[in-house]
Amino acid sequence: MAAAGCLLSRLEEFFAMREVYLDNSATTQVLPEVAALMHKIHTGTYGNPSSPHRKGVEAEKVKRRARRTLADACSVKEGEIYFTSGGTEANNLAVMGVARRLRRRGLHLVTTQVEHPSVLYACRLLEQEGFTLTYLPVDRDGVVSPAVVAEAVRPDTLLVSVMHVNNEVGAIQPVAEIGGLIKKKNSGTLFHVDAVQSFGKLPVQPMLWQADLVTFSAHKLHGPKGIGALYKRQGVHLEPLFHGGGQEDGLRPGTENMAGIGGFAEAVRLAMASLPAHAATLSRLKESLLTGMLASIPDISCNSPKEGAPHILNVTVAGMRGEVLVHALEEEGVYLSTGSACHSRRPELSHVLLAMGRREKEVEAALRFSFSQINTEEELAYALEKLRVAVLSIRKATRR
Numbered sequence: 339m340a341a342a343g344c345l346l347s348r349l350e351e352f353f354a355m356r357e358v359y360l361d362n363s364a365t366t367q368v369l370p371e372v373a374a375l376m377h378k379i380h381t382g383t384y385g386n387p388s389s390p391h392r393k394g395v396e397a398e399k400v401k402r403r404a405r406r407t408l409a410d411a412c413s414v415k416e417g418e419i420y421f422t423s424g425g426t427e428a429n430n431l432a433v434m435g436v437a438r439r440l441r442r443r444g445l446h447l448v449t450t451q452v453e454h455p456s457v458l459y460a461c462r463l464l465e466q467e468g469f470t471l472t473y474l475p476v477d478r479d480g481v482v483s484p485a486v487v488a489e490a491v492r493p494d495t496l497l498v499s500v501m502h503v504n505n506e507v508g509a510i511q512p513v514a515e516i517g518g519l520i521k522k523k524n525s526g527t528l529f530h531v532d533a534v535q536s537f538g539k540l541p542v543q544p545m546l547w548q549a550d551l552v553t554f555s556a557h558k559l560h561g562p563k564g565i566g567a568l569y570k571r572q573g574v575h576l577e578p579l580f581h582g583g584g585q586e587d588g589l590r591p592g593t594e595n596m597a598g599i600g601g602f603a604e605a606v607r608l609a610m611a612s613l614p615a616h617a618a619t620l621s622r623l624k625e626s627l628l629t630g631m632l633a634s635i636p637d638i639s640c641n642s643p644k645e646g647a648p649h650i651l652n653v654t655v656a657g658m659r660g661e662v663l664v665h666a667l668e669e670e671g672v673y674l675s676t677g678s679a680c681h682s683r684r685p686e687l688s689h690v691l692l693a694m695g696r697r698e699k700e701v702e703a704a705l706r707f708s709f710s711q712i713n714t715e716e717e718l719a720y721a722l723e724k725l726r727v728a729v730l731s732i733r734k735a736t737r738r
């Protein structure tokens with residue numbers, strides 16, 4: 339009897355201490371292999387790649403290898419990858435860099451209403467500098483029509499910026515079709531794709547997409563935070579955001595984040611080595627959580643498109659406030675998000691769900707689950723049960 343009691347309390351302890359992290363679109367855990375390599379760079383190959391001595395040459399080799407890993411992962415040339423401090427900087431550099439460099443050729447840019455704030459805020463800034471922006475609508479699945487993009491392209495359009503996978507709902511934009519139509523309409527218009535949420539999960543193919551610029555970030559694929567990259571097709575010229583040294587061909591001056599660069603490349607190497615297997619795991623996890631939610635929680639609806647990315651599931655639990663559920667689940671060790679993590683601490687309604695035609699009440703009640711290949715079915719079963727109990731008890735309390 340005493341043994342059974344002891345076992346029960348040990349089980350309770352186990353469940354009480356559980357951590358189920360389902361906010362992988364906000365950021366991911368750094369993999370041990372990545373952390374180990376970063377430690378080696380911090381303590382061993384710590385030279386400045388600009389130094390002419392052996393420590394510098396060693397560091398330069400690390401950087402070159404990393405650049406090659408990224409270039410190979412998306413079938414582009416090594417010299418077309420530029421390291422930045424993350425996706426935000428790469429998006430800013432692409433959008434503002436094109437506009438400021440080419441302003442004598444035109445003043446018009448096109449984007450969508452569902453881009454990440456690092457694109458949208460850069461666009462707003464350009465409007466203040468005298469540029470004209472067109473923000474294209476999306477359908478109920480969050481997808482922009484390629485024909486509508488092509489229609490928006492004018493003779494003076496400098497750039498079109500469309501993300502690959504939306505970070506809030508997982509909508510996949512038809513970037514290959516969009517790229518083809520843009521170039522057909524105006525071969526001088528540049529095409530930028532924010533591939534932060536797709537890199538390492540779906541094939542990223544700048545050449546196939548006819549993209550001139552593509553953004554990447556390490557921390558969404560189990561790499562470190564504060565490191566990203568921009569693919570810039572050879573022959574495209576940008577105005578840098580920073581000024582100083584000649585690093586990254588002067589496009590991104592500043593002493594390189596060497597541990598970040600090495601860690602990024604290791605994370606990419608690991609992701610690319612198992613991309614199809616990971617994508618299959620993510621799809622299975624997403625499908626199983628959605629099926630479980632629809633079966634066990636009344637009045638829940640899915641905001642993510644059926645054909646969306648395998649790792650993002652956005653749902654609305656009618657009558658609830660998303661943030662209340664996020665905090666209730668946090669108490670049980672389950673971590674998820676109400677909307678986009680980059681700005682979810684602010685009580686702003688998701689611009690993505692609003693653009694998808696959801697009503698304010700539906701947007702307030704939205705939750706985003708985002709998966710990694712290191713999540714398990716068992717973790718999802720735990721999260722589902724905790725969500726079910728939280729929803730039922732909140733609904734019961736508010737009915738009183």
Ligand SMILES: Cc1ncc(COP(=O)(O)O)c(C=O)c1O
Nearest residue numbers: 424425426454505534535555680
């Ligand atoms: C689609 C998208 N683009 C850009 C970013 C910004 O990347 P970073 O956090 O590396 O600045 C994010 C981050 O959430 C994102 O989801």
